[in-house]
Amino acid sequence: MSFLLATSTVADGNMSFVLGGEKAFQNRNRFLEKNGFPLEYVYAELEHGDVVAVVDKTKKRESIKADALITSAPGMPLIFVTADCFPLVYHDLARNVIALAHLGWKSSELGLAGKVVREMQKLGSQPEDIRAFIGPGIHKESYLIENPAQKNNPAWQEFLAPAEGGRTSVDLIGFNKKVLADAGVREKNIEVSSVDTAVSSEYFSHRRASQTSEPEGRFATVVMLQ
Numbered sequence: 001m002s003f004l005l006a007t008s009t010v011a012d013g014n015m016s017f018v019l020g021g022e023k024a025f026q027n028r029n030r031f032l033e034k035n036g037f038p039l040e041y042v043y044a045e046l047e048h049g050d051v052v053a054v055v056d057k058t059k060k061r062e063s064i065k066a067d068a069l070i071t072s073a074p075g076m077p078l079i080f081v082t083a084d085c086f087p088l089v090y091h092d093l094a095r096n097v098i099a100l101a102h103l104g105w106k107s108s109e110l111g112l113a114g115k116v117v118r119e120m121q122k123l124g125s126q127p128e129d130i131r132a133f134i135g136p137g138i139h140k141e142s143y144l145i146e147n148p149a150q151k152n153n154p155a156w157q158e159f160l161a162p163a164e165g166g167r168t169s170v171d172l173i174g175f176n177k178k179v180l181a182d183a184g185v186r187e188k189n190i191e192v193s194s195v196d197t198a199v200s201s202e203y204f205s206h207r208r209a210s211q212t213s214e215p216e217g218r219f220a221t222v223v224m225l226q
Contacts, residue, residue, distance in 0.1 A: 001096045007222075014218060016218035049106065052070065055076070074096070078099075084207050085102055087100065089221065092125040097124070114183035127186075132189060133190075134177075159178075
């Protein structure tokens with residue numbers, strides 16, 4: 001069994017119902033159809049925590065409050081939207097299990113990336129068989145914070161660096177790669193997108209929108225077993 005993965009861009013339109021209403025619903029359906037996904041999907045309504053939900057086909061067309069979705073059901077897309085936080089896609093084709101997680105700084109600090117691996121193990125996955133893809137998001141060169149919440153947490157120290165203007169560079173990618181490795185995912189099985197959403201005009205960015213006059217929006221990441 002294989003899996004299908006797609007990430008929308010600004011050209012596909014805003015995918016957030018909160019920010020776009022009915023137009024976002026239309027954008028989402030067009031994007032799904034264009035990339036070969038059925039319109040019956042499970043949508044994660046993000047909690048910005050470490051809630052993991054295992055879903056099956058009884059959950060089609062449902063919105064679930066969670067920060068990660070896991071399924072072994074073929075033909076059921078998992079979807080959520082982001083605009084600087086990282087989408088993390090997992091796939092274990094040895095056991096036909098996939099997952100989609102949302103990595104903001106809060107969910108990262110709570111170890112969500114590793115928690116998903118442990119939940120996949122309950123479905124028979126072995127960490128060494130899991131491949132992980134960290135999608136488009138804000139890179140450390142752009143994630144510059146004046147007073148980061150992580151500054152007093154020892155686990156973050158190697159992923160914080162001094163930056164211009166007295167700010168601190170926060171490396172979410174490096175932190176989550178370590179969390180995945182600590183959970184048993186092989187380093188060679190972790191892939192990272194080169195797209196920094198804060199500087200790429202092809203993707204929506206909350207940070208960039210707050211600094212310019214461009215409209216706020218969200219892009220979608222969708223994954224499905226097929």
